[in-house]
Amino acid sequence: MASYMKDKAGTLKRIENFIHDKHGFYDCCNLRGRLHPKRVPVIIRHHAAVGRVTYDEAIAGQYKPASVGDIFGPTWSTHWFKLDITIPKDWEGKEIWLLWNSQSEAMVWKDGKPIQGLSACPDDYLRTDFILTRSAAKNEFKQTLYIEMACNGLFGAGLRHIIRPPDLHKKFALTQAEIAIVDPMVYDLLVDMEVMLGLAKHLPEQSHRAYEAMLAANEMINIIEIGEPKTYERAKEKGASFFAKGNGDSQITIHAVGHSHIDSAWLWSYAETKRKCARSWSSSLLMMKDYPDFTFACSQAQQYQWMKEDYPSIYDDIKTYVARGQFIPVGGTWVEMDGNLPSGESFVRQFLYGQRYFRQEFDVTCREFWLPDTFGYAPQLPQIMSQSGISRFITQKMSWNKNKFPHHTFHWEGLDGTKVLTHFPPGDNYGMKGDVDEVMKTLNNCEDKGRIDNLLFLYGYGDGGGGPNPHMVEKLKRMHNTDGCPRVKFSSPDAMMSLIEEHESPKLCKWVGELYFETHQGTYTTQSQIKRENRKGEVLFHNLEFISTLALRTQSSSSLKSNAYVYPADDIERMWKLFLLNQFHDVLPGSSINEVNNDAIVYYKEIQEKGQALLNGAISAVFQDGKGPLVNIALNGLGWSRTEVVEVGRSDEPKTPKQKRKKMKTEVPQTGRKLALVTVPAYGAAKVDEETGTDVKEDIACNATVDKQTESIVLQNRLIEATVDKIGKVVSLKMKSNGRECIDGGCGNQFVLYTDRPASYDAWNVEHYHLETRKEVFEVIEAARIVEKSRLRVEIKVNLKISDSSNIIQNIVLDAESPYLRFNTEVAWHEDHKFLKVEFPVNCRSDVATYDTQYGFVRRPTHANTSWDWFKFEVCTHKWADLSEYNFGVAILNDCKYGFQTSENVMRLSLLKSPKAPDEVADMGNHTFTYAILPHENTFQDAGVIRNAANLNNPLIVKPINGVKESLLNVPFFQVDTDSIIIDTIKKSEDSDNAIIIRAYESFGGTCVATITTSLRFSCVHSCNMLEDVDPEEIRTPNKTSIAVDYKPFQVKTFKVKF
């Protein structure tokens, strides 16, 4: 018989209707309609639980009859169902599935154990089936299951749009609850033909193989007589002969790895995430039994820990399948954290606690850093990874950039020159479905064609969890070795990266410096309180660990064992882990719903309260002997000597305005503060001499002064002179050393307000067009007036109107001996889609500005020559940003902000955003923050910008001590002889009470030799990595108090010092 001509579009439609008829026109006569030849309903009883209860609590509940069509809710509530299943007798030997659709997430419990997640939403089927038995035996005819229904979807419950705040009154209908026979042959044929249809559609238009796929599938339809199983077998043979045509040797290998990206909190709370992990991971673990080749990569130690605590049976299975190589811990971090905002030490702790967890629980040290969904990657990450046992990096997020990133596999070189092998899965996705078009995109989109033969393919529902399902695995199996499409292999990230390292590494290109993310730049600013808590927390941990270490060392050598100080290692670790959790890539960036932000603040409060108590205890343990008078000491948690004004409490005298005026013989109202100027050694303490306080002697050289003139107020000290107008604008700022004017156009400290309506991703984004809406804040509620006029501190206060509901109260402060002018700011913020910044046009010209980053700095353009430059219109900085020309510059310091822009000579610090999704009340309320302007001669390095920014962030700690141990005052416990080296962390070793860890880095970007000295005599010192794995070779020391080391630019070094 002669063949018929084929029309491609019509034939493809025919195949589609035969295997998956969306509109149900052909259900009666197509193959899809025969997947379940028989179904019967299930008897259900329902119990509305009080919150997220345990299984034992749930089954003890009162259950009442329920049926399909019933509606449950509201959002976030939990409903338990008892299913009494009776399999009809004539189904013996058949494969039987439970079909359940509650339009929500759910968990199947069997014999008291969580077995598999279920998930559905109105317009997408995700996983609505659970296999009751592969072959029904008589003893399986009666079964009881429980289903825990969570009233939320994979992406929470956003009102009308997923990223809008949740609709708290949503109802969820039970639309399906039945058991059904499955015809395995029909299932197989459906998958065969789905993959053939994919190949017909997505192989190159002119390829022979595409037509071959189409014609073979078409012929299978001709062969199949619906309801005649013998014809199915003949069709299956036809399909098999198509798939049997293998690939040639030059075909690329695609390494398919199952994955379930689970945001540790986002559009749902931390509490729901625990259940998401259980639902997603139990499903994948169940699949591992059926598919011994199936692999699943899973990051975030915190989520494993949640399973260990709440779902021990799942955790046991994880252990089993980690040992078999199917469940693969990846990433090596505590959570998938934000990649811009955490400090260097926070990054280190993500790896320290993450890797140590994976080692302890699974005997695994992760080799890949895994951050597929994070908003940009700081330039020190390669060094931190490398010192944490990791030499490879995987993400895909850079595919969101406006400029197409030129590589998918490359060497990423960080700030110090460390290189890590980096791969971006070219499917540009971590949640693929195993479809032919995704496999073809992975192949075709790769930017490094010809250089590499191995690509990663991550599949499984993600963000809200879900993970892979058997359907995806079956599709990928068909592409194992089929001519025309890449070879798809179930694999692991380690296997793939090892192949690249072995065979392809020399052919790869290099990218140097940060991986700047050209969108979501609003995440440097949104949820300002969380950012502030993050910065304050980092400072608290730094001080707490230093002083606790000091207490441990000074106490153990001087005290009786009975009352020896115990380093609060468990508390500190617990607090760190809570803190690191809040650095998750939707919490710290500010892109979560209100409930998450509230939880985060509660965690921060707990950390601050506990941390401050431990800090106070440790200070007393070191310095207090209880035998003398009460004195104030000032403690310096930084590695250089500091001379600063401190507050030593408030005057107890009555402070009626009349009395104050009389006493001070001046018109200036006083704040009642008692001030003192104190010099404190590096990592040490000094007594505060109050005589140099408010009643300071006339002859002191460092007096600060303030003078009111007609239109302005002038504040000055030995170093700088600032002129401030009545709205608080700095019209002039001069250095005394050279008389140089730093402010351009008389407009420093100008608040500016922008309209901020991102095209999408409200909390995440700030679009370039916001810059076109600049409006100055100039309306005065209360004009600048002098509020402090002591010789140690002068201060003026101003109150500005932003709108009818928002205002700024600012205290502009100049301390004696301070090289910077400080702006203590309080904002009542009640705006809608506005962005508040403060700007400083400075008298300085440079085509690059410099920004603080983890363990170093980055330079970015001040112009928009290219599209790559242009998209840096809002960048991330930490404690400072600097614009310098030859021999002069200006730095803006801050104590809790992260967003910045330097456009030509205008330096702009981002202060507050006001998005309405996903948190409707994001940033509404009162905010407190401080920034400062620091003009300087020389380079910013030589001028001490880095140290001054650290000083601003970590003020001297003043504490009254009852009988001070004089011998411990004025002792620099840790110091270094080279200005460029910063001793950043001092802590107890994780593994020994008799050893401490010192971590110090090169901050200027230059090679040097440094000697780190401690007043604590030690016995030996070793280098170690950031996981505190020790280099066996001892560092030779000239004496037992100092360590001499070489540093390369931006190098971080960690030492384990044993006593």
Ligand SMILES: [Zn+2]
């Ligand atoms: Zn994510």
